[in-house]
Amino acid sequence: MLRCGRYRLALDRPLIMGVVNVTPDSFSDGGSFLDRDAAVAQGRRLVEEGADLLDIGGESTRPGAPPVTLDEERRRVLPVLEALAVLEVPLSVDTQKPALMREAVATGAAMINDVNGFEADGALEAVAAADCAICIMHKKGTPQTMQQAPAYVDALQEVGAYLRARAAAAQAAGVAGERIVVDPGFGFGKTLQHNLELLRGLDRLAPGMPLLAGLSRKSMIGAITGREVGGRVFGSVAAALIAAQQGAAILRVHDVAATRDALAVWLALRQQD
């Protein structure tokens, strides 16, 4: 069971988290009504397609992406969070900024998803007193530098140790264990080989803790299939299904309908066993 704001998620089947990016159209900075309306429409569509949760993000974490100021990220995320609250699914906010974490929780976010593992000063304190779930993700380096020759002695061991240490730090700061999800951070300071090692060993990464896997449309899918971002749906669905079979509790995806169908086939088979 995962405590996630006012929701209690059973985790008896993998949940689908739909990605909602509040990103700029070419004429704005991401805070315009147009950008917000597009993000809200996207969130609604993903829930209709069967998303169990939504992850709302106002700062791109792609390799090389420029950072966004707190004010700008706030203007992008909070109105979308407010507008999507009527959907009655847990809403996650993808942010590294403690100030926005606090505001997001106060605005009704049921989960805070931090690709920085709540390492910023005040990040764990920002979520400790709330009842939101937290997703602790591993990354090596910063989005600006992380893909410059990342190296590990043993990726599975190193990432697992980091996630256990950060989960322990979160608990020491007052976050109950039943609120914590961990994530190996596919593509964040990892080569294709590291990503494959982590996917292969996902079930051994952090035994006893719910895992979130974000593989959707990532460059590892591009490297394997030879396809640009727009053509990575089938590869992404295959990766999500493998992550589910490896015990992932939450799948962070852009293509909810396709992922949902693939999971339904696997779940039907599993129920026969």
Ligand code: HH2
């Ligand atoms: N990946 C991205 C952003 N946030 N959060 C978690 N917990 N796990 C991830 O793997 C993860 C994440 C990066 O996705 P990207 O393809 O850069 O962009 P988008 O936000 O469209 O998914």
